[in-house]
Amino acid sequence: MRPERLVVDPTACTAHGMCAELFPEWIQLDDWGYPMIDSGDVPPDLRDHAERAVKMCPALALKLRRGS
Amino acid sequence: MRHRLLAGLPSPHPIGLATHLELHGPSPLLGRGGGDALIAELEAAGLRGCGGAGFPAAAKWRAVAGRRRPVIVVNAAEGEPMSAKDRVLMTQVPHLVLDGALLAAQALGARDCVIAAPAGVHAPIRSALRERRAAARPAVRIKVEASPHGYVGGEESALLSHLEGRAPLPRLKPPFPAERGLNGRPTLVQNAETLAHVALIARHGAAWFRDGGSGGIPGTALVSISGAVRAPGVYEIPAGTPLPDVLDIAGGRLQQVRALLVGGYFGGWVGGAGEGLSFDDASLQSAGVSAGAGVLVALGAADCPVAETAALTAWLADESAGQCGPCVYGLGALADLLGRIAGGRTERGDGARLTRWTEMVRGRGACRHPDGVARMISTAGRVFATELSEHARRGPCAACGRARLLLTPRAREAATA
Amino acid sequence: MALWYLTRATGGVALVLLTITLVLGIVDVARLSSQRTPRFVVDAVHRTASLFVVLLVAIHVLTAVLDSFAPIRLADAIVPFGGTYRPVWVGLGALSFDLLLALAVTSLLRARIGVRAWRTVHWAAYACWPFAFMHALGTGSDIKPGWMLWLSLACAAAVALAVLARAAASYSAGVAVTGVTAVLAIAGLALALWIPAGPLANGWAKKSGTPSSLLGGKR
Known part of the structure; x- marks a missing residue:
């Protein structure tokens, strides 16, 4: 499986903050409630968490993107 | 040094087609494989985009090359208030930019070209186009469109959105305009000055271009x-x-x-x-x-560097397209904070807050607007460290009351060299 | 006989779950979460409860159709106001069912259709609940004994509170709260006048459109 990175579309994100609750290992909220995401490849053992965060995003702003 | 782009200037009129050909000679016709050769030449020349981001031109062209029905967009929006070079090019030497755009069209197989420029410079562009149509039947459809107002309107995805009839708002990339640009077609968006350089590199080659400069910025x-x-x-x-x-x-x-x-x-x-x-x-x-x-x-x-930095930050925060939270709230918070520092109304921890927020907004938008503001603020923090802490402690200085130097586009008034 | 009981039971439970779904949805969108109940929990319960509502309503509809007592066809559960058994009140249930299906389908396909289309459809949630509520009061065979009436009124109170809380959390809280309070007051007053004169009054079965052939029988 090719490595994937988590990216947020900042134009779609409305700071619900659910991703940071679901995947705190990778996502933290800034001082205004918007997610700051680790830019590295998501390790395979954390993939489930990444996928759940993507699926649960109320704004559908979070995506798993292949390659760089 | 002799002028290259601005050869023939100052001149009371825009440089017409005849003078243009006299000064520079004819633009070469790209034959079979000529497009790839020109891209290789741009790479050897080390030409970078002159609109602000400084992205290598050859890489941008390669990303479009080989795609179906590409479009060339000449970006002369020049949303940067302190910059007047694109306006000078479009009003004084439009044929150089047109040469560059047509070379791009030939190299990439484009039949359509859009020139996006402020309405105020449309007249010289149109008359240059008329001169060319009178001289030869054009192989490329060239449209002249008004570029959007506003600081981020010149950002390429915002510009394309505007040309499609929507609000000039940047979008997240990828997909890059080379993959999905104007109306979904592969698009080369290139700054006017960059294309003017292309016109000369195609004529004289990379070695000639590099000869004019030194170090990392050739020419x-x-x-x-x-x-x-x-x-x-x-x-x-x-x-x-x-x-x-x-x-x-x-x-x-x-x-x-x-x-x-x-x-x-x-x-x-x-x-x-x-x-x-x-x-x-x-x-x-x-x-x-x-x-x-x-x-x-x-x-x-x-x-006063502190008052200038604070005013500039406030202006830039206001120019945010308003789409991305970290840009809207982050730049807003930074503008407030710098305003407090300039006015000597600081609170505990404001110094740390300035650093924290400056780092926090970097890379957090769909475009690089917050990154640019962060860079401006962090360099101000370094260069004006003494003045910043003076203001934080004692409030406004004597120079704070002067009219702001920035935000008044003085450069636009005096145009040519 | 067993089917008819199942219809009534699933209807009642579905109303409660629909209320929970709506209230949690409102809590979610108004961002009324806390450390102890993080948003993803609220959101997950909202999604799960909504799927149970669909399941329960499906059973509610199927049993009502299969049961031989009331002449309700499958079409009556989907096309509103076309039936012979209490057409208005069953019709409101059908409307609510249609909206529920639209909400469920668009939610399952949310990633495909995009957030904007999904959100537009999701506003229908605010219509889905009142239709279901009126359907419960008007069609329900269990209003007179009281327990179903009190359950329904408790659900209404929960929804009213949630809507008020959302209005208070909105950008223009002043206008929103005033507007919502006015709407809720009118709705409450209308219910207070209508319930005693309607479902609780004698002869409601006939008035609500029960076919006369069924009125003789005791059920």
Whole structure:
């Protein structure tokens, strides 16, 4: 499986903050409630968490993107 | 050094087609494989985009090459208020830019080209197009469109959105315009100056181009110089010129220079008149700035750097397209904070907050607007450390009451070199 | 006989779950979460409860159709106001069912259709609940004994509170709260006048449109 990175579309994100609750290992909220995401490849053992965060995003702003 | 892009200037009229051909000779026709050869030549020349981001031109062209039904977009939006070079090019030497655009169209197999420029410069572009149509049947459909207002309107995805009839808002990339640009077609968006350079590189080759400059920025560059200099305006300088010498080219300093804003509003501050630095990538990078859109603003010792930085941040925060939370709230918070510092109304922890928020907004938008503001603020923090803490402690200084140097586009008034 | 009981039971439970779904949805969108109940929990319960509502309503509809007592066809559960058994009140249930299906389908396909289309459809949630509520009061055979009436009124109170809380959390809280309070007051007053005169009054079965052939029988 090719490595994937988590990216947020900042134009779609409305700071619900659910991703940071679901995947705190990778996502933290800034001082205004918007997610700051680790830019590295998501390790395979954390993939489930990444996928759940993507699926649960109320704004559908979070995506798993292949390659760089 | 002899002018290249601005050859034939100053002139009372825009350079017409006949004079243009006299000055530069005919634009070469690209035969089979000529497109790839030209791209290789751009790469050898080390040409970078002159709109601000400084992305290598060859890489941009390669990303479009081989795709179906591409479009060329000439970006002369020039949303940067301190920059006037694209306006100078479009009004004084439009044929050079048109040559570059048509070469791009030939090299990439494009049949459509859009020139996006402020409505005020449409007349000279249109008359240049008329001259060309009278001389030969055009192979490329060229449309002239009004570019959007606003600081981020010149960002390529925002520009394309505007040309599609929607609001000029940047979008997240990828997909890049090369993959999905104007109306979904592969699009090369290139700054007007970059295309003018292309016109000359196609004629004279990479070696000739590099010969004009030194170091990381090959060739010559157009700089818009303003602030505490005698003759603000747009000048063509050899890349690698020491920054203090650049000020001399603009007539010399009006007063002692406290700092230079390099690149544009999104650029960065360097101390003094940039002693020890020169106008090339490596040197500017060592000071944490970049050539950007070729803007140089000289801040005189009589101006207040803290008030200027605070006012500029407030203006830039206001220019946010308003789409991305970190940009809207982050830049807003930074503007408030700098306003408090400039007014001496600081609270505990404001110093740490300034650093924290400046880092926090970097890379957090769909476009690079927050990154540019962060760079401007962080270089200000370095260059104006003393003044910042003075203001935080004692409030406004004597110079704070002066009219702001930045935000008044003085460069636009004096146009040509 | 067993089917008819199942219809009534699933109807009642579905109303409660629909209320929970709506209230949690409102809590979610008004961002009324806390450390102890993080948003993803609220959101997950909202999604799960909504799927149970669909399941329960499906059973509610199927049993009502299969049961031989009331002449309700499958079409009556989907096309509103076309039936012979209490057409208005069953019709409101059908409307609510249609909206529920639209909400469920668009939610399952949310990633495909995009957030904007999904959100537009999701506003229908605010119509889905009142239709279901009126359907419960008007059709329900269990209003007179009281327990179903009190359950329904408790659900209404929960929804009213949630809507008020959302209005208070909105950008223009002043206008929103005033507007919502006015709407809720009118709705409450209308219910207070209508319930005693309607479902609780004698002869409601006939008035609500029960076919006369069924009225003789005791059920």
